[in-house]
Amino acid sequence: MLASAEAARFVLVSKAQLFKPKYPRSKERLIGPWALFFHQGGYHSIVRKLVQSSLSPESIRRLVPDIDAVASATLRSWDGHMLSTFHAMKEMSFDVGILIIFGEHLSKQRKNEIKRNYFIVDKGYNSFATSIPGTAYSNAIKARKRLGEILSEIMEERRENKTMEKDLLSCFLEWKNDKGERLSDNQISDNIFGVLYAAQDTTASVITWMVKYLHDDPKLLDAVKAEQMTIYKRNGCGSQQLQWAHTRKMPFTQRVISESLRMASIISFTYREAVADVEYKGYLIPKGWKVMPLFRNIHHSSEYFPDPHKFDPSRFKSSPKPNTFLPFGNGVHSCPGNELAKIEMFEVVGSHSEVEYSPFPIPKHGLQVRLWSTEQADGIAE
Numbered sequence: 283m284l285a286s287a288e289a290a291r292f293v294l295v296s297k298a299q300l301f302k303p304k305y306p307r308s309k310e311r312l313i314g315p316w317a318l319f320f321h322q323g324g325y326h327s328i329v330r331k332l333v334q335s336s337l338s339p340e341s342i343r344r345l346v347p348d349i350d351a352v353a354s355a356t357l358r359s360w361d362g363h364m365l366s367t368f369h370a371m372k373e374m375s376f377d378v379g380i381l382i383i384f385g386e387h388l389s390k391q392r393k394n395e396i397k398r399n400y401f402i403v404d405k406g407y408n409s410f411a412t413s414i415p416g417t418a419y420s421n422a423i424k425a426r427k428r429l430g431e432i433l434s435e436i437m438e439e440r441r442e443n444k445t446m447e448k449d450l451l452s453c454f455l456e457w458k459n460d461k462g463e464r465l466s467d468n469q470i471s472d473n474i475f476g477v478l479y480a481a482q483d484t485t486a487s488v489i490t491w492m493v494k495y496l497h498d499d500p501k502l503l504d505a506v507k508a509e510q511m512t513i514y515k516r517n518g519c520g521s522q523q524l525q526w527a528h529t530r531k532m533p534f535t536q537r538v539i540s541e542s543l544r545m546a547s548i549i550s551f552t553y554r555e556a557v558a559d560v561e562y563k564g565y566l567i568p569k570g571w572k573v574m575p576l577f578r579n580i581h582h583s584s585e586y587f588p589d590p591h592k593f594d595p596s597r598f599k600s601s602p603k604p605n606t607f608l609p610f611g612n613g614v615h616s617c618p619g620n621e622l623a624k625i626e627m628f629e630v631v632g633s634h635s636e637v638e639y640s641p642f643p644i645p646k647h648g649l650q651v652r653l654w655s656t657e658q659a660d661g662i663a664e
């Protein structure tokens with residue numbers, strides 16, 4: 283376990299070729315073995331480029347009005363209801379993931395079918411891996427198979443109708459190398475599912491924590507609100523794209539987002555495996571041993587972040603020391619979805635038309651949320 287910034291950089295960046303990503307087999311089976319997380323080298327870089335191009339700031343800019351509509355619908359659905367912020371945010375990030383992958387042309391029926399099966403997989407992901415029928419894991423395996431079939435049907439339809447869009451699925455379907463080789467259906471569906479999975483819980487958890495941090499500190503919330511109002515008054519609200527451009531001019535909100543990412547550190551660590559004997563500062567990491575860079579420990583070290591347990595966005599007035607702020611990882615496997623995740627965070631914190639700040643961030647007519655404590659990682663406490 284590596285808890286220093288320097289050691290994490292050694293594994294993830296400078297000697298990345300000596301450490302391959304290695305996840306528990308039960309998880310690999312559920313996501314799909316062709317998903318880019320599990321690969322290194324040529325195949326990884328082809329898939330990664332395709333994912334990156336669909337998640338580039340340019341591509342996201344095009345989708346901002348749709349992302350905005352999804353976020354507004356989620357916030358409206360809170361109106362007067364008692365529900366869990368996390369679950370509402372999961373719905374939202376799922377819908378945004380679907381948008382990035384399939385564009386706007388997925389029928390409601392298909393979307394619901396994907397959603398139903400996706401949430402069965404989600405439920406089984408962290409459960410005990412067994413093939414005993416009726417258990418969460420074996421249900422998840424079945425649902426994952428059904429998802430693969432649904433994705434194959436969608437791919438077939440797109441090929442037949444020759445409908446190519448500017449979404450991630452089309453990027454995968456259109457890709458071929460100079461020998462004319464294409465990605466197989468399995469490769470595409472494992473990566474589609476992988477991106478959907480990577481995009482969902484992560485974004486939903488960080489947003490939930492951010493809502494809690496803002497709720498706990500009304501002064502902070504007022505400052506965020508004041509910054510947004512100043513920018514909108516100065517520039518006018520304009521189109522959603524314009525509003526998005528304005529987010530770049532909101533340093534205070536940016537800092538709140540960074541501090542939420544640091545404090546929550548929802549990806550607490552990642553997995554790698556040494557492909558050869560590796561020596562680090564006199565220690566031997568034997569071939570085949572697992573290596574875990576611990577992002578949370580780095581983010582919560584007082585050496586890098588003084589008074590680390592305090593939520594204090596002002597610490598981001600100056601840039602953190604190199605390689606100490608890694609909410610999106612580092613190196614060749616770092617998160618290609620980071621811009622999208624930040625946009626979703628902005629959408630929630632900055633939906634000035636939907637949220638009343640009085641002084642708490644409440645959807646119109648009141649917000650009732652459930653929060654869960656770190657001690658109860660498995661359960662949800664109100």
Ligand code: HEM
Nearest residue numbers: 318319480481484485488549552609610611615617619623
């Ligand atoms: C706040 C939200 C998010 C956080 C904190 C987060 C964090 C991370 C981290 C730490 C990694 C690196 C894992 C490693 O090195 O093993 C990663 C990888 C990845 N993330 Fe995210 N992520 C978020 C949102 C998203 C979104 C919205 C998407 C896609 C739409 C996404 C897609 C991916 C993919 C595809 C990878 C694998 C990249 C590769 O292996 O080359 N993530 N993410």
